[in-house]
Amino acid sequence: MVARIQKNKKGIFTGQVIQSALWSALRKFHPAVQMKNPVIFMVTVGALFCTGLLLRDMLQGRSSGFTAQITLWLYFTTFFANFAEAIAEGRGKARADALRQAKTHTMARVLVNGAEQKIPAGELTRGMVVVCEAGDQVPGDGEVISGIASVDESAITGESAPVIRESGGDRSAVTGGTRVISDRIEIRITAEPGHSFLDKMISLIEGAIRAKTPNEIALTILLSILSIVFLLAVVAILPYARFSEAQGGIAGASEATSIPLLIALLVCLIPTTIGGLLSAIGISGMGRLMRANVLATSGRAIEAAGDIDVLLLDKTGTITLGNRMASEFIPATGVDVWRLADAAQLASLADETPEGRSVVVLAKEKFNLRGRELLAQHGNFVPFSAVTRLSGIDIPMTEANPERIIRKGAAEAVRALVLSRGGVYPVEIGRTVEDISRRGGTPLVVAENKQVLGVIHLKDTVKRGLQERFADLRKMGIRTIMITGDNALTAAAIAAEAGVDDFIAQATPEAKLRRIRDEQAKGHLVAMIGDGTNDAPALAQADVGVAMNSGTQVAREAGNMLDLDSNPTKLIEIVEIGKQLLITRGALTTFSIANDVSKYFAILPALFGGLYASTKFIPSGVEGLSTGAATSLWKPETADGLITSTSAAGPLAALNIMGLQSPESAILSAVIFNALIIIALVPLALKGVKYRAEGADRVVLKNLLVYGLGGLITPFLGIKLIDMAITAMHWV
Incomplete structure (x- = not known):
């Protein structure tokens, strides 16, 4: 469902989207909707005022086709602005419909005192425990508290490959609407009815809870102020023009500055282009993020992503491939490598991390060590812990074998353990650890009883192309900081290879939170990605906190974005989408203000x-001008009261540099262009200005050259072409 929609490469203006947007644009004429956009609301009020004047004239037995055309195109201006917003909203409706299909009314199997009871999924409340087995649909958002199962999340993420969800750890969260395809799990519901992940996502897609972002609010205020300034200027024109005409002895003063023409002037001068597209830009920005399978809780988070200048990235899975695997056993002096491998494998049997499992595999492949389960039955496992940073096994003494206390883990932890038992930590082991760390590897030290046996070399690989991407981020003024639990030497080697600007080694939740606060105290905006409960404080503190969909419920609630694909590198893409949103808004604002000049x-x-003309009144229809009269830039055949008072050219007639055919065609052409340019820019508003990693100075310069200069030139060409077209069709 959603997968097909996400990967749909059809154009913006599909038949279904257009049909839906047309009706939606008409519904948006409601005053409550119009008032949310002050600029377009002013256009609508002007159209209604002109409509009232037309009706008055019709009741008095006179009508003006020219005024009717102006009124009609004012309505079209509002309609096109509504249509742009409706198109942006309509593109997400298909995805919302698909999500609704995933949110079916299923029956939930609730555990009550150990017994199962079936109730409608809509009646589930926070804290209830439900059971799901193979084939069952997860009835609501929750956290696995018992069991492990494969879950099909394609209805949410669009990915067909199932994922593992299990109790404990950082992959325990499940989403309502997904389907269990194997085994049995017990889920504690974490969302109240109507507040599930799907409910929030549908509301966000349809714009039901879309609030204006701070930048959008600020720009709306600026556009409103500009519109008010132009309104006051146009209002002041009427008495000024009539006074000037009266002083110049020109007849027909009341006709030359009629109310519909002044309204047309006002609408053409206020920033209707960006006013009509502003909402569509914001909605489409959120839409682009959702098509990248990222859910933002608000547009504020998207804008913050465009403004951030510090990126905190986890090393494993983001900068590196995340598959640190055991590649080599390096024994201490006097220790046989077979003994090291044997001890390392035993110590790793209780280590369920990928690194621990890779040690078991390497020992099996290189030394054919098998049958460890039988031996391990006589020992006590010591599972790996992030606190102790050790794993191992305690094998009690028997008649045939002495006691064996084997530990494997971080060099510092093993060193402290060996010294506490009265053993010696060899200098050569320290050098080996430093050498592995310096090469970007991860060293694990193995010890048995009081003796250090050797080192396990774990290798990870930096992803290709990251250096170039980090260089691009650096050009934009964004500093990258790698977060890792490795020691400082390993962290420094990986950081140098990846090309990040800084790193945090042996990171703890407190260290991450402290670093974010320090950066924010310096005035920086910080973004971070995480999936575990220990990441929650930092995700909540960051300006942009991206939580993994596969992560814990605590992490998902702490962040202000949710990556449905659980892809750690998605943070870089989110930044680019945020930048594109801001650049698009700036570009179209520049274009809108520039095109008013024409x-x-x-x-x-x-x-x-005709003001301040050198001749007195000459009736309309006179073919030439009297001796000494200035040459007219307008044709003498005029109508509807436009400069009928004179066919002589005043000083302001020199402004007709486009050589427009007549005053009527000039005004009507400007009004038509003002309406059509909105619809012409809808594709750019929805797709966004093409993003390139460049510095702010280059972005501003390109903005001014392309959209500033383009905004100056395009209207001159457009208005001239429209003028020629409507003159040829005898519209005026």
């Missing part, structure tokens, strides 16, 4: 080209 040269000459 409208001065279209409407102002049409309204006031």
Whole structure:
């Protein structure tokens, strides 16, 4: 379902999306919706005012086709702005419908005093424990508290490969709407009805809870202030123009500056382009993030992603492939390598980490060590712990064998253990550990009783292409910090190979939180990704906290973004999407403000080209001008009261640099272009300006050259072409 939708490469304007958006655009004419966008609301009020004037004229037995056309195109301006927002919303409706299909009304098997009871999934409350077996749909969001199972999450993530969910650890969270495909698990429900992950995701996709972001609010305020300034300027034009016409002795003053024409001037001068596209840009930004399988709890998080300048990245799985595997046994002087491998394998039987399992495999492959389970039955396992950083086994003494206390783990932990037992930590082992760390490997030391047997060399591989990506981030002014539990030497080697700017070695939850707070205290915006309960404090503190969908419920609730794919490298992509959102908004704002310049040269000459003319009134229809009159830049055949008072050219007529055919066509062309440019820019608003990793200075320069200069030139060409078209079709 969602997988097909996510990977759909069809164009923006599909038939289904257009049909839905058309009806939605009409519904958005409701005043409650219009008032949320002050700029477009002003256009709508102007259209309604013109409609009232048309009705008044019709009741008085007179009508103006020219005014009717202006009124119609004002409505089109509002409609196109609504349509842009509706298109952005419509692109997510298909995904929301697919998610609703995943949110079916199933029956939940609730455990009550050890017995199962079936109740509708919608009646589940936080704290209830439900049972799911192979073939069952998970009835609600929760955390596995018992058992292990394979879960099909394709309805949520779009990935067909099942994932493992088990109690304890960092992969215990399950989502309602997914399906169990093997084994049996018990789940504690963590979400109240109507507040599940699917409910939140559907609401976000459909815009039901989309709030304006801080930058969007600030830009809306700026656009509103600009609109008010233009409104006051246009209101002041009416008395000024009439006074000037009266002083110049020009007749028809009340006709030359009619209310519909002043409304047309106002609409063309206020930033309607960005006003009509602003909401669509924000919605599409969230949509791009969701198509990357990332759920943001708010647009604020997306904007913060575009503004961050510090990235905290976990080493394992993000910078490296995450498959640290045992590659070599390095025995201490006087110790046989077989003995080292034997002890290392025994110590790893209780270590369920990938590293521990790789030690068992390496010992089996290199030395054919088998049958460890039988031997281990006589010993006590010591499971690996992040606190002790050790794992091992205690084999009691028997008649045939002495007591064996075997430990394997971090060099510092083993060293402290050996010294506490009265043993000696060889200098050569220290040098081996440093050498492995310096080469970017991870050393594990093995000891038996008081004797250090040797070192296990674990290798991890830095992902290809990361150096280039980190270099691109550096160009944008973003500093990268690697987080790792390795010692400082290993961390430094990996950091140098990957090309990160800094690292945190032997990281603890407190160290991560402290580093984030320190960066924020210096005025930086910080992003981090994590999946475990120990990551929750840092995720909550970070400006952008990306939690893994496979992580614990605590981590998922702490972050303000959720990566459905549980891909640690997704953080870099999130930053790029946030940057693209901000760049797109800035580019279209630049274009919108720049393209208003051309409208001065279209409407102002049409309204006031006859002011301060060198000749007195000459009736309309006169073919030429009297001797000494200035040459007119407008054709003398005018109508609807536009400069009918004179066919002579005043000083302002020189502004008609586009050579527009008539005052009527000039005004109508500007109004039509003002409406059409909104719909023409919808694809750019939805797809976003193409993102490139560049510094802020280059981005601003390119913005000014492409969208600033383009915003100046495009309207001159567009208005001229429209003027030629409507003149040829005799619309004026």
